[in-house]
Amino acid sequence: MNTTISDIAQMAGVAKSTVSRYLNGGSVSVKTKQKLERITREAGYVPNTFAQSLKAKRTNLIGTIVPRLDSFAAAQTMTGIDEELRAAGGQMLVYNAGQEREREIEAMHDLARQKVAGIILMPAQVTDEHLLAAEAAGIPVLLVGQGNEALHSLVYDDYQAGLLMGRYVLEKGHRRIAYLGVTEEDEAVGRRRKEGFKQAVLECTDCDVFYYESSFKIADAKLAAERILDECGPTLIVCATDNIALGVVKTAHVRGLSIPSELSITGFGGYEVTSIIHPELTTVRFPYFEAGKLAARHMLKLTAGEDVERLTVMDVEMLVRESVDNLNNSSV
Amino acid sequence: MNTTISDIAQMAGVAKSTVSRYLNGGSVSVKTKQKLERITREAGYVPNTFAQSLKAKRTNLIGTIVPRLDSFAAAQTMTGIDEELRAAGGQMLVYNAGQEREREIEAMHDLARQKVAGIILMPAQVTDEHLLAAEAAGIPVLLVGQGNEALHSLVYDDYQAGLLMGRYVLEKGHRRIAYLGVTEEDEAVGRRRKEGFKQAVLECTDCDVFYYESSFKIADAKLAAERILDECGPTLIVCATDNIALGVVKTAHVRGLSIPSELSITGFGGYEVTSIIHPELTTVRFPYFEAGKLAARHMLKLTAGEDVERLTVMDVEMLVRESVDNLNNSSV
DNA sequence: ATTATTTTTGGAACCGGTTCCTTTAAAGTC
């Protein structure tokens, strides 16, 4: 049914090695080149990827393991990876881990088995199991979003993000603040982002900060917001992610609290939706798309055996918008 | 480096055909079975996918072509496809067409070349080129979101969605309405959705409807909303998608128009964000996730040579929320 | 014209599995 290289060879009256050489730009005489050009075109010949990969022992596929498909960050990163990979003739094989650690591990084994050229992993947390699986895979593994000394990583400057945000809200006069974070098992979002914020707080003498914790889910954030408002009545809630902020915004609306005059709210991420809602959310932009592109570039280098710096830190950018009240004005 | 079936055969002192038989559940004596069990485990043997596929002439990969990665609908559908496929031992290969028709075509050729078992396509519009490419691919192609007689399709009941929405807003007393749609080249969203709405309008005697058009982009929707408000000052704007509605909501906020008392707005889709914003958006829910799962199930059947109904229509559900004012009350 | 050199080609092996067919070993029958 499908024409093979042998079919072409027979039609052209040459050996299949000649056809192969023609296809791969080896030395072929002008007339056989022309003849083969015509025949392959007419027969609509396309080489069989398996046979090629079997011999070459590798594919042009890069496995990308994401925690979920329906998150802004993941989508942006994937888009970046895909764009860059395609430009280089590669392809992205997406593996959805569904936010389960075991499935991330399983994915690595699976992808290695399928002989993808490399793996880009966006984990919530890097465990020894991840390291072991990466080791066993025998192919380059690149971490995005979380860092680890044992692997190539591309991370965001979470500390700086926290610091920027902390300084900004303090500068706006807020002194009674709730920080709604996530589990410290998450090194980047749970720890570093918070540490940066804490550093900013340290630089301030008279500030009360109350630390709370939630999951990444909007529903949980809504509940946490209820608790925060009941327990400590802050002028501002700093949320560890834009999604959490969205949940808090929702709770504020439900309670009839006006943003920012009665409650200020901030996020982290720079999700598109934060500029759609009213008032627009003050947040820190994380360059997900650019990170995806860079990750792909790095991965291509790694698969080509080239050297890449082990740790790359992406800059973040403060996005000052409308959800933080300026308390300095009101005292003037 | 990687252990092959021959290595295993040698270690076990048997022929590789025996090992293959063992691996695939053929008849093997108890003691060789035990020996091979031990050896394959100790050697950490995993079969080479290429070699298998080369012989079998197919993969367990299902190609999925999406218009973009960062859309709620696409993400939900992909999640559904992935979930169902994985449960059946398959895998999803995502191809991002970046909203370009040529790249959809290119993707089909590309995927066919890679011998994916089938293709799930989410096009904005089905052209002859699509049909040709599907034909040439020689593998099952399943359309999601748009229908075509020539291919297996899974569509949403767009007409019904438009009808439901039309009847609902008319029932709420709106009589001066703007419908912000998209290009009629889009059969599902551009035509059928609108037709359903028009049918509802027909059922009403004294209703002024103004039809406008926008792209799918939020930015364009904002602009269109400006024009609508200036030109015809409706009590309600029916938007062809939730994203468009989001843009219109934004414009309303910017103009200081209160929703729904000064302007009612509706969407189509049921995107998560519509229940996060305030007021919550009244819209029609499209079962993207379920459609993804069903698409995967259908595709698995198709690749297995089983029969599947050519056209499947997914039901939609009216989501009555807060963004439509009840004009009947005000007159009481 | 003859020999040396370079360019094109053909043939065969190989990549790592699966499968068909034959041979060998084990078990069952008389």
Add this chain to the structure above:
DNA sequence: GACTTTAAAGGAACCGGTTCCAAAAATAAT
């Protein structure tokens, strides 16, 4: 114990390419 039947194992071919090496053809040099 000889003979048939069944189960287990081995050998070789095949899937569709790539690549190495040797043979053949074309070109250059003497």
